[in-house]
Amino acid sequence: MSPIVCARHLTKDYGPRRAVKQISFTVARGARFGLLGPNGAGKSTTLRMIACRIPPTSGELSVNGLDARRDAKRIRAQLGFVPQENNLDPDLSVIQNLLAYARYFHLHPHTARERAAKLLHFLALEDYRNARVETLSGGLKRRLVIARALINRPHLLILDEPTAGLDPHVRQQIWNMLDRLCRLEQLTLLISTHYMDEAERLCDQLLIMDQGRIVASGNPRQLVAQRFPPYALEVRHADAIPSPNARVIRRADTHIYFASTPEELAPIIRSYPPHYTLLRPANLEDLFLELIGPHFDEECAP
Template sequence: MTTVQPLIRARGLVKRFGDFTAVDGIDVEVLPGEAFGFLGPNGAGKSSTMRMIGCISPPSGGELRILGMDPVRDGPAIRARLGVCPQLDNLDPELTVQENLTTYARYFGIPRRVARERARELLDFVQLTERADSKVEPLSGGMKRRLTIARALVNEPEIVLLDEPTTGLDPQARHLVWERLFRLKQQGVTLVLTTHYMDEAEQLCDRLVVMDGGRIVAEGSPRALIERYSTREVVELRFAAESQEAFAGKLDGLGERVEVLPDRVLLYVADGDAAVAEVQALGLTPANVLVRRSSLEDVFLHLTGRTLVE
């Protein structure tokens, strides 16, 4: 196999705001055509990293190359080939849906005629054709998000940066966004996204890094991370008591690992049903029992001792 040049390459990348270090020396490589994710809780440094990759935030230290160029010196040239969907939609409230796309296209120097044509195609792609002449304000959260994604595609970018693409959307709207992003991925567009939803990372990412406190604590494919840092199944036990601690003590020796959360106890095991039988054999009667597959949430819990979404 020949070595592929990474589209994004960071070595010891640092971002400081005054005394606060948001990103604390991370190494990342994103290859052409892959969907790469930054998974972590709020404040992990994901958005700061994305802003540096988007060339709108100068790094405080380390090395960063995007499309083989230096983001500080070649900012405009790099941004010409990026598509950015920021965490908060910053659509233009004084323009219609379609004008949001056409005026944005002009910032990239795309001729008016081409811009109109592309806006039409993109509105079709994100299923907003019927709202083309509507203002932005009355759109639902999911529609605004899709419009922001369409706007990020207006320059036919090689890399699309998506900062928490589905945060704040209802389940139906999320699935619609995921489905569109999946289609982009199939078309060969490189996706870089941040999320604090493990299901989103599992759905979309070929490879991801888990971030916590500005550092990368693990890296790999979702499957590989789960295999490495968790068991096949998880039993969630909820006891009808003030404290779960007392019961957790009695579970010692059951499964590979026990995690105690404020409202439930997690039992990491290879076979969930067998473990439930053992719990009952011990004479314990939890109010609630759930057997499920391990997820990235469990990986994160294992790596940091904290949950992703508090």
């Protein structure tokens, strides 16, 4: 099956600033595809080009087989977009926001009301149907923006930092809703995030970006496994000790030992008071900090 998004040498300039630099990637249909990167990496710019909110400066970009420059209007009709900032109409109620957006897609009023009712139910917003948007909490507003993005039954749902600034319960709710959506509708998810747990939880494919370029891509677990042994031991507030079997890096006041088995780390664990050490799997944060933050990570000899 052809990919739903295909980018080749995709580039975006804002005046003299090059925000996205000749990136090439594809997103398979049905994927849960994540863009991970620090502030200013170019995540939003990339998503906004795919959502046809801004045109590429150069390179090729197709979405669902359509050209992002020539067919922007048709592409917009086929996808849902949750921008980084909630851009709801604060003077309208929850239901009015949904119905106003449905008019943008020329949905028949009856269809729009039916669809809006289903989405209010699905996103657990029924109790807030007639509430004015300005009275809603951050989590409710985010759920409403997601509901709004689904009003036209998109094939592709693009979410720019869907849970930034939300509390842990609301983040879990939104993740569960996205899981259910992927199961019920044949949806491709394209998500940007700063959160490693979100990327690990939601995405089966990742593009890690920094300063407008792709620095790694692939399945999150495989990406970690390619660069790190499976076990990590964090040791806080202490000098590193020699360990022939473990690779060690320093991150601020913490040393992290990586090894293939917990047994290889046991002598190190025994060398420190228990509350100094934490044994855990190597994770995406280890990879991210190694790829993006060499000025914070130091390889160091014990």
